[in-house]
Amino acid sequence: MSDQEMTKKIEVQGTTKIFGKNTKRAAQLLNEGKSKKEILQATGATVGVKNASFDVYDGEIFVIMGLSGSGKSTLVRMLNRLIDPTMGKILIDGKDIVEMNKEQLREVRRKKIGMVFQNFALFPHKTIQENTEYGLEIQGIAKETRLEKAKESLRLVGLAGYEEQYPNQLSGGMQQRVGLARALANDPDVLLMDEAFSALDPLIRKDMQDELLQLHHDMGKTIIFITHDLDEALRIGDRIALMKDGDIVQIGTPEEILMSPSNEYVERFVEDVDLSKVLTAWHIMKKADTVQVDRGARVALRLMKKLSISSIYVVDKGNRLLGAVTAQDALTATEEGKLLEDVLIRDITKVSQDTVLTDLFDTVSTASVPVAVVDEREHLQGIIIRGALIGALAGNGQFINNDPVATGVNEVTDHE
């Protein structure tokens, strides 16, 4: 997603939810800056969400994360007004749903927003087919159309053939696919997913995350995804909002959250994250020293001597990676008058820059020359040396890139 095409899909502006009686008094105390606990003691009212403001862009996966009771469910339920906000605005496509009457709200829920629930919330008395059709059925859509659409969305989630089963005949993972299919059948712009994968066991959960990412890639829906699991948030989120006691404490990309936590709470949240699943080749690659192939073996040899390295990457004029050459081979080539191309080692290990570290272990430990990081057009982006991989995994910040400018290719030329 590039910056110029980011349109705001949802705008949450100063939205607050206070549960219980005495909400007026509680709101007043809230304005005076009292904490959730103090307000509970003074008025008996519970602050669910405190003055939340953020935008969700069209087509992004926006993750809301936080510990139990931090207000995630409350926040997401205000987006389709299953819970009415005490104060504030919620704009969807520029229209404030807080101001809408029942009829208008129903229309928004039917057409624009789908929801997937933690415990699936499938209707036990309806078949998978009937469950998936539900949203269309209540809109009074013709039987054939809805049959077709439901079939199509069941196919999308890989459940073709299960139409006539009942929910309790399916495993948890399959039930949640039905939940997803049911939401997709209406073809909403926005999907709200409240801990949609939390009830699934870890392996199934990972599959579901992958499938969700695939679906998102194919269909381009805006997804608001709630989780209390940081790994999950980092895996699927384009941006993450972190909540604490009803407050949104930080909003940012997974990297921003991970690399520059805005306060101690976020820091504590991220401290025991499994770095090997989050950091990618991009984070640990170093500038690569290269030589253009037409400069010849002699230049290559000189460069290696100057930089005190035993091999160097060779690229073409367009900076496409051709291979590597060792100092030994370069020397032989100079003596025998061969071209650099003749002594190139061409089967070098290449990885893309978003390979996560877990998947890099084997490659890096078996490679004889540093592993090359290339983009889809074979352009060399950087290299990975073993020390950096180990250093990064040990949490040593010195080996982790935060700044894209620091990486890239160092085209070495010989000016002498």
Add this chain to the structure above:
Amino acid sequence: MNNLLPRLPFADWIDDGVDWLVDTFGTVFDGISAFLKGTVEGAVTLMDLVPSILLAVIFAVIAYFLSTRGIALFTLIGLLFIDYLGYWYPMLQMLALVLTSVAIALLIGIPLGIWGSQQATVKKIINPILDLMQTMPAFVYLLPAIFFFNIGVVPGVVASVIFSMPPTIRLTMLGIEQVPKDLIEATEAFGSKTSQRLLKVQIPLAKSTIMAGVNQSIMLSLSMVVIASMVGAPGLGEEVYRSVTQLKTGKGFETGLSIVIVAIILDRITQHAGNRKNKKVAK
């Protein structure tokens, strides 16, 4: 001590109130009375047109479709046994009375239960009234019933409706309220209207609980037949009542047994119908 406070004439007030109601709504009560009498007696006449053995078979077939083969067999044998004892006609009279009062109780009770489940205030009003209805001795209902509807089968039906309605209302409310919160959220999130939420999700899921209420209502209504006979409602209840007053133990036993047979048939059929519909739901 008693003399310190003036004794409030509650009984007089209630009598006055009843008199006023009778005076003001006399024609309305007459209309209701005619309707109920017509329904019960019509049902008896209709059932009596069919030979007893054939009717027993018909009931058995109905039982078979609503429940199991065993219950159908019990229905057939049980009814033929009652016929054999010679209580066929009183049995029909009792059945007409019970089914009419239960039908009315359901017609009023289920919608009331649904309403109560949707509106907290309605529920708050209904609940204490239900408590009162259930703790009040059944005999008491007979008195106003006689005032409004005279003597015969009609006050019997009315008293029995009042007496048997509470479980249906209560269990309808309970069944609907027991539908898990996330299912309600799901219906709401997809933009259901209240009627769609009720008809497509809540009531179907509450069905077995509602049927348990229906079952209890039928049983309560059956338990009223003897009491109803005191105000002149005909049927097996009347036979029991007469046996007791005349100290005819053997006959009392026979008629009592006949009531029990009908009770078991109705109980098993409704219990089964309630569970069967929700077989798939059981988790």
